[in-house]
Structure formats: C-alpha cells, structure tokens
Amino acid sequence: DAGVTQSPTHLIKTRGQHVTLRCSPISGHKSVSWYQQVLGQGPQFIFQYYEKEERGRGNFPDRFSARQFPNYSSELNVNALLLGDSALYLCASSSGQGTYGYTFGSGTRLTVV
Amino acid sequence: GIQVEQSPPDLILQEGANSTLRCNFSDSVNNLQWFHQNPWGQLINLFYIPSGTKQNGRLSATTVATERYSLLYISSSQTTDSGVYFCAVGGTSYGKLTFGQGTILTVHP
Numbered sequence: 117d118a119g120v121t122q123s124p125t126h127l128i129k130t131r132g133q134h135v136t137l138r139c140s141p142i143s144g145h146k147s148v149s150w151y152q153q154v155l156g157q158g159p160q161f162i163f164q165y166y167e168k169e170e171r172g173r174g175n176f177p178d179r180f181s182a183r184q185f186p187n188y189s190s191e192l193n194v195n196a197l198l199l200g201d202s203a204l205y206l207c208a209s210s211s212g213q214g215t216y217g218y219t220f221g222s223g224t225r226l227t228v229v
Numbered sequence: 230g231i232q233v234e235q236s237p238p239d240l241i242l243q244e245g246a247n248s249t250l251r252c253n254f255s256d257s258v259n260n261l262q263w264f265h266q267n268p269w270g271q272l273i274n275l276f277y278i279p280s281g282t283k284q285n286g287r288l289s290a291t292t293v294a295t296e297r298y299s300l301l302y303i304s305s306s307q308t309t310d311s312g313v314y315f316c317a318v319g320g321t322s323y324g325k326l327t328f329g330q331g332t333i334l335t336v337h338p
Contacts, residue, residue: 166324204270223271
C-alpha cells in the first residue's frame with residue numbers, strides 16, 4: 117500500500133506569490149492534517165479536514181487555506197508568500213479523528229526568496 | 230493549549246548504549262505518538278501509545294497518563310538511530326497534535 121504522498125517535494129517561490137501543496141492520504145483514510153515545520157522546531161498544526169469538512173484550525177493567518185476533495189486528497193494554499201513561510205510542510209492522514217494514530221508524508225520543502 | 234516538554238534536548242551515545250527519552254505533557258490526552266525524524270525530514274511513526282506499554286524490537290515506550298508523562302527506551306543503539314525524536318500529543322476531539330521540541334540523538338560508531 118502506498119503511504120501518504122505529497123507533491124511537490126521541493127519548491128522555490130518569490131515573496132508575494134501563491135503556492136499550492138498537495139497530499140494524498142493512505143487509501144481508506146478520511147482525515148488529513150497539515151503541519152508547518154520551521155528549522156529547529158517541532159511541527160505546528162495548521163488544519164485538519166475530516167470527511168471533507170474543516171474540523172480544526174491552528175494559529176495561522178488567513179493567507180493559509182485548505183480543502184479536501186471527495187477522494188479525500190487535500191490541498192494547502194498559501195497566498196502572498198512571506199520569507200517566514202519557508203518551511204517543511206507535512207501532511208498526515210488517519211482513519212478517524214482524535215483517538216487514532218497519524219501517518220505522515222515526506223513533506224514539501226518550500227523556500228521563499 | 231497543551232504544553233509538551235521533551236528531555237534531554239540533546240543526547241550523544243556510543244553505539245551499543247541504552248537511552249531513555251522523556252515527554253511531559255500538561256493536560257489529559259487521548260492521543261500520544263512518538264516519531265523519529267530522519268535527515269530527509271520524514272516523520273516515522275514509532276508508537277501510538279496514549280497509555281500503557283509497547284515494545285517493537287529494540288524500542289519500547291511507556292505512557293503513564295495519570296502522571297502525564299511518556300518514556301521512550303532505545304536499547305543497544307545503532308548509528309541509524311540518529312536523528313530527532315518527537316513526542317506529539319492530542320487532547321481534543323479532533324486530530325490536532327501538539328509536538329514537543331524534540332530530542333536530537335547522535336549515535337557514534
């Protein structure tokens with residue numbers, strides 16, 4: 117079985133641009149969460165989607181948005197990129213929400229110049 | 230929100246040594262996971278352990294939920310064990326995980 121897949125693996129963008137990151141969960145998993153990890157820190161929660169509805173949002177500005185599609189894949193969108201948005205963006209999937217273990221993808225490394 | 234503290238922040242070992250990593254959390258949780266992050270950034274799930282004890286080869290973990298801590302034991306360490314170990318907890322009805330700052334483990338041959 118394929119694990120959690122994310123694309124692209126690396127991305128370089130210019131300040132002010134928009135970026136879309138993609139995630140496909142493990143087959144059968146209905147929950148997708150997004151995390152941001154800056155260098156030297158633990159991942160920070162951005163969003164969780166379950167059954168195509170937003171179920172949780174972390175402390176991130178409105179420039180960050182996400183959605184989940186009928187096949188449970190997900191997109192994370194970031195508008196008006198800032199240098200501080202440079203980070204590893206991780207996607208995690210789970211079969212449920214709350215009391216289930218999460219499996220993470222390999223991440224998308226975003227560099228904003 | 231829940232606070233998660235991991236100790237020690239850094240750990241240097243010789244191959245073959247044993248180690249214990251600790252995770253303290255500030256509130257009751259319904260989810261606790263230990264992860265190993267490799268040099269390429271991949272978070273590898275080691276244990277899903279909101280309570281009790283589990284073992285997987287040279288690794289084992291114990292969570293005492295009533296006392297709000299978890300321990301990860303690594304025995305007979307190998308150079309491939311090097312990397313960052315994260316404890317992550319969830320205390321809400323949805324899936325938010327709060328991560329600690331991690332323990333950087335370096336195993337020398």
